[in-house]
Amino acid sequence: MNKRLSEILEFISPEKLKKDRRIIVFAICLLIATILWFLNALSKKYTTTLSYPVKYVNPPENKFLANTPASTFDLKIEAYGFTLLRHKLAFSFSPILIDMTYISQNNSDNGKSYNFRTEEMIRHISDQVSNEIKIIDISPKIITLIFDFLITKDIEVLPDINIDFENQFYLSDSITINPGKIKITGPSLILDTLKYLKTEAKNYYDVNSSIKESVNILSPKKTTLSIDKVEINIPAEKFTEKKIKIPLNVKPEKYKDNIKLFPSEVTVSFMVGLSSYEKITPGDFKAFVDYAPVNSDQQTLKVLIELTPQNIQNLRVTPEEVEFLIETN
Numbered sequence: 001m002n003k004r005l006s007e008i009l010e011f012i013s014p015e016k017l018k019k020d021r022r023i024i025v026f027a028i029c030l031l032i033a034t035i036l037w038f039l040n041a042l043s044k045k046y047t048t049t050l051s052y053p054v055k056y057v058n059p060p061e062n063k064f065l066a067n068t069p070a071s072t073f074d075l076k077i078e079a080y081g082f083t084l085l086r087h088k089l090a091f092s093f094s095p096i097l098i099d100m101t102y103i104s105q106n107n108s109d110n111g112k113s114y115n116f117r118t119e120e121m122i123r124h125i126s127d128q129v130s131n132e133i134k135i136i137d138i139s140p141k142i143i144t145l146i147f148d149f150l151i152t153k154d155i156e157v158l159p160d161i162n163i164d165f166e167n168q169f170y171l172s173d174s175i176t177i178n179p180g181k182i183k184i185t186g187p188s189l190i191l192d193t194l195k196y197l198k199t200e201a202k203n204y205y206d207v208n209s210s211i212k213e214s215v216n217i218l219s220p221k222k223t224t225l226s227i228d229k230v231e232i233n234i235p236a237e238k239f240t241e242k243k244i245k246i247p248l249n250v251k252p253e254k255y256k257d258n259i260k261l262f263p264s265e266v267t268v269s270f271m272v273g274l275s276s277y278e279k280i281t282p283g284d285f286k287a288f289v290d291y292a293p294v295n296s297d298q299q300t301l302k303v304l305i306e307l308t309p310q311n312i313q314n315l316r317v318t319p320e321e322v323e324f325l326i327e328t329n
Helices: 002-011 014-019 021-042 081-089 100-105 118-129 274-279
Strands: 045-057 063-065 072-080 096-099 113-117 134-139 142-158 161-165 169-171 176-178 181-187 196-199 202-207 211-218 229-234 236-251 259-262 265-273 286-290 300-307 312-318 321-326
Touching (some): 072 118, 096 100, 100 142, 113 118, 118 134, 161 169, 161 229, 196 211, 236 259, 300 312
Parallel strands (some): 236 286
Antiparallel strands (some): 063 142, 142 181, 169 236, 286 300
């Protein structure tokens, strides 16, 4: 085998070719014959199948394509070799456009579902593919388009966020989104059960100041939004501890004059933002004890808080229970 290969390599070596011009003449003749054969082959007509992508456009007014029809058509075509070669070398084809409004206007189905035979659109498809190609057959034979009515409604947008604050930093107010509601348009089948939209998930770490940021809105498939972003506002500031003494009340009210509490006031301690520190007063809190469930062996009453200001953190009460004395007239 190695001897055979050596003989071939020696035969076509540059030195051999220079000495024997017949080899060069033979090679040129072979090349010309091959080209002529190739050109002759390309000048003949052939039949083959090409797969074309399909795009459905122009839906009827206020309607939406609810199903997923065939995304490709297999076209059995007849064309000259030159044309076929050119198409085969094109690795991607422009999609065939199917006008959905045209189909619905020329179809007598129930107004929601339309069936059309692809062979009836051969001329229309041929105009889009090439006038050099003759379409003999199309697969699939029948395409079904199912439409749903479009509706528009206002819907709330909720933030999907996770916040990790730096030490002693907290929310100083509620997280807000602007706008809080947007318009969404889509099939009634989807929107009738849709209660709200969420923003894309965001994580914030070691937060030590307020944040304002535009975030994307996540929308269901086959829907469109009036806007695709909202501004999220996360108010944050440094908190510090504050303590306030507040009086204790007795409930039910009918026992108020007969119960003496020891002590009669408690201390509430909490974390509050620096901007609100001076604004928090004893009047922002209400504390009471509930005498109703008391039994004969009970010696203390638990302190309950029924009113606190907004935007405070880590509320604590001292003492948590107080002693009481029942006065009888």
